[in-house]
Amino acid sequence: MGRTPCCYADGMNRGPWTPEEDQKLLAYIQQYGCGSWRCLPRKAGLQRCGKSCRLRWNNYLRPDIKRGEFSLLEDRTIIQLHALLGNRWSAIATHLPKRTENEIRNYWNTHLKKRLAMMGIDPVTHKPKGTVLESANGDPKNASNLSHMAQWESTRLEAEERLVRESQLCYQLYDLPPGFSSGRSSAAASGMLLNQTTTSKLAPPRCLDVLKVWQSVMLESMLAAGNDRHGGGGDSAGSFFGLGMGGNSCDIASDQASALGFLEINARDQKYLNEFSEISTMQLHKMNLATGHNVGDHHQHHHADGVFNNMGNHMLSANSLITGSNAGSGSSSNAVEERARNEDNYYWHDIINMGDY
DNA sequence: AAGTCGCTCAACCGCTCATTG
DNA sequence: ACAATGAGCGGTTGAGCGACT
Known part of the structure; x- marks a missing residue:
């Protein structure tokens, strides 16, 4: 028995x-x-x-644990995945393979959660506190599409998570000792049998497709907005961890973020900005090579003053769409919210029109 | 110098689910 | 099918530390 x-x-x-x-x-x-x-x-x-x-x-x-400060991209990934998955830390950790669930959870609770709260965003729902945003284009069909997309993504994520674990397990089986028995699910996640050799064999983690889309669209829009900025565009609507910078100048982002009082620009934030700037430049170069034209031009017509309008707003809209909630108040209390809604509309319009969902 | 406060993060706890016999 | 057990997950706690008074 x-x-x-x-x-x-x-x-x-x-x-x-x-x-x-x-x-x-x-x-x-x-x-x-x-x-x-x-x-x-x-x-x-x-x-x-x-x-x-x-x-x-x-x-x-575990030898494969990465310690120390979280990078900009890790921050973004955690926030985005949390918006999609909630407190499913193991699932989130699957996409940050060198970070432990504990570390991610601690980091969320001690850093990210507070930053979101400071910005007036509810870290649980990823919605702005006391304000609500419209869904994409205010169109119920789009909201429905995205809701479906989110459900699908959630299911797919679970399957993906299993696959990652299984593939890791396959590698580890090379060194499997006698008496091995797997646990409920995550023998691989537990780092079982890992040594430096096997760790190095592990395939890189696969990213969420939704996140890829999100990131590429965000990058595109920010780059476009950055071009506007340098052309004397409008003011900012807020910064999200200093990520919402659109131009090539980190100083501008820092100044804007500080001026808005959303966050203190310290050395670490500055490092993020620099890092993100480099990534943006690289990706822009790749896009230009692929398309043969400047991707930054794509959004010029509707991102006239969207330099610093942020990922956070996109995420908020994403969440409201995902949960099927349509704020739809229609009357914004200020121009910032109005602009945020407009950008969200363009953003989700872009995603919806990318197809494959 | 001593006390207090707040923050970080390693570790524990309790629950759930998977596995085994 | 069922009970016992193993293992994983997420929430919570508290020791350690630095900043501040």
Whole structure:
């Protein structure tokens, strides 16, 4: 009846791990893998429960963990995925393979959530607090399309998540020791049997198609807006983590963001801006090579003053569409909101017209 | 210098779901 | 089919640390 119990409850160490314990766990996993977490501590000579060992390995000792500051793109990915998936950290972590769920969750709770809140965005719903935006073009059909798209994407994401895990597991099977047994789902995610060699074999994570679309459209619109800006365009409507910069000048973005009081531009933000600027330049170059013309021209006609109108607004609209909620108040309290709505309309119009959904 | 406060993040807890016999 | 167990997930806690008073 059931599995053979292999637990031993008493005499367990708790609290922070000592370097000696880490060393024991590392040495054991490197040599034998981690087959059964339940039995591992005893075999490794650790006075810890299996759960504690798994957590320590997954969140700290795994060789493929990337530590340190989150990059601009990681920030964006987390926010976008959170808008789509909510608090499904494991799913989100699948797309940031070098980050742990714990790390992502902590980062969200301590940084991103606060920044969103500071900007007046509800970090749970990704909607602006006290304000509501219209859906794409105010067209129920578009809203329906996007709602369907979101549902589809959510389902697809789960399947994708499984595939990523399975593919990782395949790689790991090269080093699979005897007695291996998989857990509920994520043997790979747990870093089971990973060593430096196998880690290096892992395929890069696949990105969400929706995110790709989103990012490319955002980039395009921002670049276009940036051209406008340099041509003496209008003012900004807000900055999203300093990402909403459209021009080639990071200084402009910093100034605008600071002036708006949405965030403090510190060294880290500045680094983000620089990083994003480089990425934008590279992608613009790629687009120009592919299309044979300046992609920045595409949006000129309707992005006259959209320099700093932000990803956040797009995300908010996305969410309202995804949830099927159509704010539709129609009466904006100020010009900023009005402009945000207009840009959202163009943005979602672009996405809808990309087809394939 | 001592106390307080706020922040970060490693670790734990409780629940759910998958697996096993 | 069922119960027992393993493992993963997400929420929460609290130790450690720096900034501030």
